[in-house]
Amino acid sequence: MTGPPHPAEAPRPTEPPRSPEPAPTAPSAAPGNPHGATSLSRTPRQLWTRSRGIALGLVLLLAAAVAIAVIRSGGQHGRLDPRSAEPHGSRAVAELLDQRGVSTRVVTTTEEARSAAGPDTTLVVANPDLLTERQRSRLHAATEDSAGRTVLIAPGTRSIGTLAPGVTADTPSTDSTLPPGCSLPAARRAGTADMGGIRYDTLAPDAEACYLSDGLPSLLHLPAPRGRGDTVVLGAPDILYNSRLDEQGNASLALQLLGSRPTLVWYLPSLSDDQAATETERRSFFDLIPAGWRWATLQLAIAAVLTALWRARRLGPLVSERLPVVIPASETVEGRARLYRRANARDRAADALRTATRSRLAPLVGVPPAQAHAPETLIPALSSHLRSPSQDLHLLLFGAPPGNDAALIALADQLDALESEVRHS
Numbered sequence: 179m180t181g182p183p184h185p186a187e188a189p190r191p192t193e194p195p196r197s198p199e200p201a202p203t204a205p206s207a208a209p210g211n212p213h214g215a216t217s218l219s220r221t222p223r224q225l226w227t228r229s230r231g232i233a234l235g236l237v238l239l240l241a242a243a244v245a246i247a248v249i250r251s252g253g254q255h256g257r258l259d260p261r262s263a264e265p266h267g268s269r270a271v272a273e274l275l276d277q278r279g280v281s282t283r284v285v286t287t288t289e290e291a292r293s294a295a296g297p298d299t300t301l302v303v304a305n306p307d308l309l310t311e312r313q314r315s316r317l318h319a320a321t322e323d324s325a326g327r328t329v330l331i332a333p334g335t336r337s338i339g340t341l342a343p344g345v346t347a348d349t350p351s352t353d354s355t356l357p358p359g360c361s362l363p364a365a366r367r368a369g370t371a372d373m374g375g376i377r378y379d380t381l382a383p384d385a386e387a388c389y390l391s392d393g394l395p396s397l398l399h400l401p402a403p404r405g406r407g408d409t410v411v412l413g414a415p416d417i418l419y420n421s422r423l424d425e426q427g428n429a430s431l432a433l434q435l436l437g438s439r440p441t442l443v444w445y446l447p448s449l450s451d452d453q454a455a456t457e458t459e460r461r462s463f464f465d466l467i468p469a470g471w472r473w474a475t476l477q478l479a480i481a482a483v484l485t486a487l488w489r490a491r492r493l494g495p496l497v498s499e500r501l502p503v504v505i506p507a508s509e510t511v512e513g514r515a516r517l518y519r520r521a522n523a524r525d526r527a528a529d530a531l532r533t534a535t536r537s538r539l540a541p542l543v544g545v546p547p548a549q550a551h552a553p554e555t556l557i558p559a560l561s562s563h564l565r566s567p568s569q570d571l572h573l574l575l576f577g578a579p580p581g582n583d584a585a586l587i588a589l590a591d592q593l594d595a596l597e598s599e600v601r602h603s
């Protein structure tokens with residue numbers, strides 16, 4: 179498909195001579211329009227119409243992100259904190275233990291937890307998976323020799339192997355409320371409790387497994403070997419929540435597991451721990467990205483590739499097709515002009531203008547169409563039809579592409595003027 183990008187240069191093989199007229203799509207300044215806006219320039223309303231869908235999508239995405247962040251931050255604030263009275267806090271169980279003579283102390287660093295461990299102490303480790311490998315190793319070494327009790331709340335695969343050697347984490351239970359199903363006195367007295375959580379497996383022969391689901395327990399009691407401290411692994415934190423303490427046998431089970439010693443040390447891992455900060459600095463950026471975000475990024479990359487393949491231009495031979503309707507030449511020229519302007523293709527636009535002009539001038543000066551684009555033939559023929567050429571015809575018809583839009587406009591005007599002069603001569 180060949181055609182000039184300027185309405186004034188539309189192909190007209192049988193058009194009679196006409197007087198030059200201004201090009202309707204050529205950018206030119208007009209009264210009241212000092213910036214030279216043209217029909218090719220989009221109005222603010224057009225820009226808004228084209229971009230409002232994307233803007234609306236970005237606003238909705240930002241609003242959803244803010245809402246999710248607020249919900250997640252609100253749900254995690256004070257979680258398993260014995261000082262928090264929120265639904266997911268643990269203030270109720272701490273106050274009940276205080277009434278029974280068990281004092282509760284909150285610590286936030288590994289060193290505080292290690293120094294507080296002792297034979298008269300129950301150490302509760304909330305969110306063990308937040309601890310680094312070094313923190314877990316040091317904490318396990320301290321609790322193993324303390325002769326006290328350690329209660330691990332919902333440890334996952336990342337931490338269970340270090341804090342409770344010989345125990346592996348399995349998939350969570352599908353049931354939320356389970357019967358004890360074991361001989362552990364605390365579990366038998368508490369009865370049914372909300373212990374449906376992470377299930378565990380162990381090869382330790384003396385381990386007491388309670389609250390089984392599909393043969394795997396969500397509560398493990400690992401007795402103290404040779405006078406050392408025993409360990410209790412809870413697969414779910416529900417029995418410690420303020421909102422769940424009065425349900426089933428949750429209160430009884432929580433008080434018995436946490437109140438076996440006169441002192442309760444509640445370890446809440448935090449970013450203020452110097453050991454955690456030091457070890458975090460050594461980890462790479464990709465180590466800090468959760469696994470879920472990595473999978474999400476991979477899925478987005480695959481989706482982007484599939485979308486690109488779906489939307490990509492199909493390669494193949496060009497097929498000529500009769501148009502169902504006749505499109506006015508001015509619309510075609512204006513459409514191509516818009517494409518040239520968007521791509522800053524001044525060289526292609528200038529070449530199209532010059533080629534069309536040479537094709538129309540050749541028959542007017544008696545040059546065969548086959549030689550219309552040969553400067554050694556066309557230039558002498560044009561010079562003989564012009565009384566006094568006022569410009570370099572070779573530069574005008576075969577010169578270099580213009581360097582800016584103003585030069586392209588001037589070239590279009592000069593070509594139109596040359597063609598008009600030849601026609602009138």
